[in-house]
Structure formats: structure tokens, C-alpha cells
Amino acid sequence: MARARVAVLISGRGSNMAALLYASHAPDCPYEIVLVASNVPDAPGLALARAEGVPVFARAHQGLKRAEFDAIIDAELERAEVQYVALAGYMRLLSEGFVASWAGRCLNIHPSLLPLHKGLDVHEAVLAAGETATGCTVHLVTPALDDGPILGQARVAVIAGDTPETLADRVHYAEHQLYPRVLAELVSGTTGVDAQLARVRALALALPEAGERLSHGAPGFFVQGxxxxxYFSHDHHGNGVTGLLVKASGVEEQAQLIENDPELYYRPAYFGPSGWIGIRLDRGAVDWDHIGDWLARSWRASAPKRLAAMLDF
Incomplete structure (x- = not known):
């Protein structure tokens, strides 16, 4: 089986990049690092990547608007046929366009137990709060800072006499264990229902003016106005199915989809008579590009005309 192609974005020494890279050398690792890119041309992590034979790209961001610089990085990712992006000490806020393009396929690691202590100076904040535990979090990237769906966390005890430096050292150990495992789970599709919902949520909420609320006992995604x-459906009314419900053009298309691929598509209860189609997420590897396309299509069918044109320019 082909391994998932991963790019790592760094701005400094790249210790988490190194953890991901060395973990990828295991024979059963489901991903490979195909590019290390940086906004700092002399970032120490680039030298390590070169020494290990990994292609690198570096370009200073100064003088470029955020979206312009992200477009340069995105072109390199496309050139390297990257499928997933892992941020590892990448000290740049990403443009909304970049985040939307990589929704569900871009992840980051943060040195706290999110949602606690977002942003910088995390360890100082933990000690100032007198907390007895901290840790690290791997999450999917969304436009909001350190606010994406959580994929995994590791807990680290705070020891009497800790300084920000000593605490940071131990949290780094936990990061290096957590990040490769979560990345491997993400690309192999073995993260379970919570992670599948997180990926659906990231893709859905990346669409213009999209929101979420519980509806009919399931997480539902709507467009403002x-x-x-x-809808994300898991074992709804005990049917044992995990799937995504989206709008087809009508019952005719719904029936044709099910006839052509009954292993993937199904007629959902209650929503089926209205032409909605169910897409199974519990049949092995999920084609997330396909899911993203369906979400965008269903969004267009539901959005007011003033918004629908936003996905067509």
C-alpha cells in the first residue's frame, strides 16, 4: 500500500519534524515525509532534513502578504504531491484560503491541553495558574488560532520547582511521542468516530458562513441565512452505520448512486424521501476529497444565492 505523502512546515530547529521523520522510517508507518518547508531560510531543522535526504524548500516571508506567501508554499506542496501537512513549530498564521484548501488534512501540535492556554508563553501561563498538570495537543487546523478539532492529547505532570524551561523540556518529550502516533492514525483512517467527526467538521466549517448545531440527535452543519x-450520523437509532448525510439533486440521483455503489451510498432514514444521500464512513479508507466535494455541493444547494457564488469564482 502506498504511504501517505506528508510535508512538514517549520520555522526553527524542527524537533517535532525530526520525531515525525524518524517515526516514518518504521516499516509499518503509513506515511512518509516528502518535503520540509520553512519561512526561515536558515532554520536549523532544514539542515537535519537535508542530511536525512528529505527535499527542502525555504523562502523568507518578509515583504509578502500572508496569502501571497501561502500561495508560494501551496505551490511547493502541490509540486511534491503532498497529501497532508503537519505544522511543527511553524511560526506563521495561515491565510483562510490556505486553511480551507487543506481542511481536514492539515494538523498542528500545541504545548498545552487545549482549549487551555492558546497562543504563546504557554508554560509561563501554566505555572502562573498553579496547575498540577499540563501537556500537549494535536489538532486539525482551522482559521481560529489553536482552535481546531482535537485529534489527541498527552498529559504531563507539573513538578514542584518547575520553571518554564524544565516544563517545556518534558512537554517536548510528550510531543515527540504523541505527534507521530496521531499523524499515523489520521492518514490511515483508524482514528475512530471522534476523529471522523473532527475531519467532517473541519471540512464543513471551512465553507463560507457555515455553522454547527445539534439537530435530529446528530451534529448538523448549516449555512447562515x-x-x-x-449531518454526521453515527449509529443513529441503532442502525450501526457511521456516515455523512448530504443533499443529492433528488430521489432519482439518490437511487442511481446507491445502485452504482451500494457499499458507499445508502438511503438514510427520515432524510431519504427528501432526496438526501448517506455516504458511509465506516468502510475502510475514506476518500476525504470526495467527502469535501459532496459537502461543497450540498452547501451550494442550501446557501442563499449571494453566498453560493463564493465557491464558483
């Missing part, structure tokens, strides 16, 4: 365009 419009209607619901998707």
Missing part, C-alpha cells in the same frame, strides 16, 4: 447542508 440558509439551511442545513450536512
Amino acid at each position: 440558509g439551511k442545513f447542508f450536512a
Whole structure:
């Protein structure tokens, strides 16, 4: 089986990049590092990547607007046929366009137990609060800072006499254990229902003016000023199915989809008569590009005309 192609973005020494890279050398690792890129041309992590035979790209961001610089990075990712992006000490806020393009496929690691202590100076904040435990979090990237769906966390005890430096050292150990495991789980699709919901959520909420609320006992995604365009369904009324419900053009297309691929598509209860289609997420590897396309299509069908054109320019 081909391994997932991962790029790592760094700005400094790249210790988490190194952890991901060395973990990828294991025979059963489901990903490979195909590019290390940086906004700092002399970042120490680039030298390590070169020494290990990994292609690198570096370009200073000064003088470029955020979206312009992200477009340069995105072009390199496309050139390297990257499928997933791992941020590892990448000290740049990403543009909304970049985040939307990589929704569900871009992850980051943060040195706290999110949602606690977002941003910088985390360890100082932990000690100032008198907390007895901290840790690290791997999450999917969304436009909000350190606010994406959580994929995994590791807990680290705070020891009497800790300084920000000593605490940071131990949290780094935990990061180096957590990040490769979560990345491997993400690319191999073995993260379970919570992670699948997180990926659906990231893709859905990356669409313009999309929101989420519980509806019909399931997480539902709607467009402001419009209607619901998707639902995440897990074992709804004991049917044992995990799937995504989106709008087809009608019952005719719904029936054709199910006839052509009954292992993937199904007619959901309650929503089926209205032309909604269920897409199974519990049949092995998920084609997340396909899911993203369906979400965008269903969003268009539900959004007011003033918004629908935003995905067509």
C-alpha cells in the first residue's frame, strides 16, 4: 500500500519534524515525509532534513502578504504531491484560503491541553495558574488560532520547582511521542468516530458562513441565512452505520448512486424521501476529497444565492 505523502512546515530547529521523520522510517508507518518547508531560510531543522535526504524548500516571508506567501508554499506542496501537512513549530498564521484548501488534512501540535492556554508563553501561563498538570495537543487546523478539532492529547505532570524551561523540556518529550502516533492514525483512517467527526467538521466549517448545531440527535452543519447542508450520523437509532448525510439533486440521483455503489451510498432514514444521500464512513479508507466535494455541493444547494457564488469564482 502506498504511504501517505506528508510535508512538514517549520520555522526553527524542527524537533517535532525530526520525531515525525524518524517515526516514518518504521516499516509499518503509513506515511512518509516528502518535503520540509520553512519561512526561515536558515532554520536549523532544514539542515537535519537535508542530511536525512528529505527535499527542502525555504523562502523568507518578509515583504509578502500572508496569502501571497501561502500561495508560494501551496505551490511547493502541490509540486511534491503532498497529501497532508503537519505544522511543527511553524511560526506563521495561515491565510483562510490556505486553511480551507487543506481542511481536514492539515494538523498542528500545541504545548498545552487545549482549549487551555492558546497562543504563546504557554508554560509561563501554566505555572502562573498553579496547575498540577499540563501537556500537549494535536489538532486539525482551522482559521481560529489553536482552535481546531482535537485529534489527541498527552498529559504531563507539573513538578514542584518547575520553571518554564524544565516544563517545556518534558512537554517536548510528550510531543515527540504523541505527534507521530496521531499523524499515523489520521492518514490511515483508524482514528475512530471522534476523529471522523473532527475531519467532517473541519471540512464543513471551512465553507463560507457555515455553522454547527445539534439537530435530529446528530451534529448538523448549516449555512447562515440558509439551511442545513450536512449531518454526521453515527449509529443513529441503532442502525450501526457511521456516515455523512448530504443533499443529492433528488430521489432519482439518490437511487442511481446507491445502485452504482451500494457499499458507499445508502438511503438514510427520515432524510431519504427528501432526496438526501448517506455516504458511509465506516468502510475502510475514506476518500476525504470526495467527502469535501459532496459537502461543497450540498452547501451550494442550501446557501442563499449571494453566498453560493463564493465557491464558483
